[in-house]
Amino acid sequence: MSVALDTRTDTRTAIAAPADRAVSTLTSTAVFVGRSIRHTLRNVEALTMAIVLPIMLMLLFTYVFGGAIDSGGDYVNYVVPGIILLCAGFGSSSTAVDVADDMSNGIVDRFRTMPLRANGVITGHVVASLARNLLATGVVIGVALLVGFRPTAGPAQWLGAIGMIALFILAITWLYAAIGLAARTAAAASGYGFALLFVPYLSSAFVPTDTMPGWLQWFADNQPITPVIETIRGLLFGTEIGDRAWWAVGWCLAITIGAYIWAAWLFRRKAGRR
Template identity: 40%
Template sequence: MSTVATAFADSSIMLRRNVKHTLRNPTTMFNAVLFPIVIMLMFVKVFGGAFSVGEHYIDYATPGLLVMAVSYGLGATATAVNDDMTKGIINRFKTMDVSRGAMLTGHVVVTTVRCLVACAAIVGVAFAMGFDPEASALDWLGVLGLFVLLAVGASWLTVAMGLAAKTTESAGLATVPLIMLPFLSSAFVPADTMGAGVKQFAEYQPFTPIIETLRGLLAGHVSQGDAIAAVAWCVGFAVLGYVWALSTFKKRA
């Protein structure tokens, strides 16, 4: 069997393993899929009437909630990766001649799949709440492509955090900034309405151009500048996370 075929087979095995762990952990499923919907209901139904965004609030908030669907599922990935590392499971896999890349890729793929499930759930609930996008079929493909790129990039960064953390608890805490950043972006209110300091932070942090690109695609008129920045941030997350993860894995495994 070729090296590529062996790595693919090992990755498939690791993916099945991680999927089973996800399905057996109700907390992971709740945080990754149901909690973003709870946040959606809270912001749209409870706080939405207080925000003036110049359009139907569900149309404005949905792109930010899609990004939150990615960030809320990352804690489980970081703790799972760290758990594998600190409990010696990685060393057991090494004695079985399992591809090293497959051990990490399995976590990335299952996290991306969880994010896609959460994305589908949020879009479905949004339509039920009156979501009315003007996106064409090509725009929807752009939304899906950017969402997957963000999920993969954030997953690799989270895997690296999980590997670098000394304990399972610290691994979970390491993802808190990624969970909080969408709240300090244009996810729920325009950055222009924020106070000094917070406004500048919201404008230049990574999630704002991603959210604005998703918002533009769903509205049918995306900004080229936002799109370039969004793709650059997602690719940057992926490259940084991949290099960091491999480097840490070689040192600790």
């Protein structure tokens, strides 16, 4: 009888041991954030593209298209918020590929054998993408200032604009992370993510929505990116924002929460949860 009791005790101890050794969620997340940032720094081509692409787009829209759209030379002031969000979407799209690659190459199964919260790998990709895209945003603004961008915002308005940009990047990155989990392969994730990159073109990013056909204008006015762009413009140049700021924050929060819940469900379904 005592032998049987000892056996049951040993079994319960063995089962409980991994949980006792498991580190906190915060520590696990920090480990995975560091991993993703190191991968970003080692991927020189992707990091270079994240920096060079904003410069190329800024010069393209300012010097090639700008004269035809606004002959007065002020187009750079109009287009900068759109360039920022377009580059943020492009930079975040790699998150879908990275997540899909992790889910398909077996590394998550290995993480689950360690005293870590394996689902922190997704948060790690999101945080690293946020840092990378904020860096790209700084590059966009720096190049824009060199080519004539002249915002009238004060420190508080600049903080508000950067906060709005960061919230948008967080939302779109979580959406791409969920897409990466939903896709069967990294190539499929890349294809699904690429489709979202066209959405900024159907907004007020590059031309006023009132220049569009009626049916397209309705879509452009009521999709998530337009209020985000108009809020950033209003903060940087003091133009009328109205209720667009509330819509911008609401859309970003809704996308973030919805994508997070979707990603969590997909991760539990595919990889299980510690």
